[in-house]
Amino acid sequence: MPIFEFLCNRCNRIYSFLSLSLTPRREPVCPRCGATGLTRVPSTFAVAKGSKSAPAKSESGGEGADDAAADRMEREMMSLAAGLDEKDAEDPRVMAGLMRRLAESSGERVTPTMEEMFRRMEAGEDPEALESELGPQLEAEMGGEGDEAGGGAPTRDEGLYDL
Numbered sequence: 363m364p365i366f367e368f369l370c371n372r373c374n375r376i377y378s379f380l381s382l383s384l385t386p387r388r389e390p391v392c393p394r395c396g397a398t399g400l401t402r403v404p405s406t407f408a409v410a411k412g413s414k415s416a417p418a419k420s421e422s423g424g425e426g427a428d429d430a431a432a433d434r435m436e437r438e439m440m441s442l443a444a445g446l447d448e449k450d451a452e453d454p455r456v457m458a459g460l461m462r463r464l465a466e467s468s469g470e471r472v473t474p475t476m477e478e479m480f481r482r483m484e485a486g487e488d489p490e491a492l493e494s495e496l497g498p499q500l501e502a503e504m505g506g507e508g509d510e511a512g513g514g515a516p517t518r519d520e521g522l523y524d525l
Contacts, residue, residue, distance in 0.1 A: 365522070366378070368400035369516055374471055377393055381525040382525075454483040454487060457483060458479075479496055
């Protein structure tokens, strides 16, 4: 039976749902706030390290979780950067595409201001000018440490819920 993971944008939290089939018929509902329209995110998986007698490490928790997540993000960034040249690094259209893909692969919440920045960069606008103009608004949307639906990487709920 597969386990699917979904992000609640309202709570900025990832929940795991157990499905009785490979194609669930129901849409998940946030167990915490009751929100619908959750976003499916790539599921974590166990990674064996060391000898056969060493316990597997999980990216979702336990010893080595931060290292595994950092390794996964580094691989994703290297994959995104593969084939880019110096000219691409200066093209706001290319950078916006990379930022979008990185946000999607990390499960990072894309706020309306961030979406506007991506859209305007894709139209060729200067990223530094956009940061000056929209930076304070983006910071306000992302929130500070400890905000309920604050910015940063989503937190992970350790429960398993029926789908």
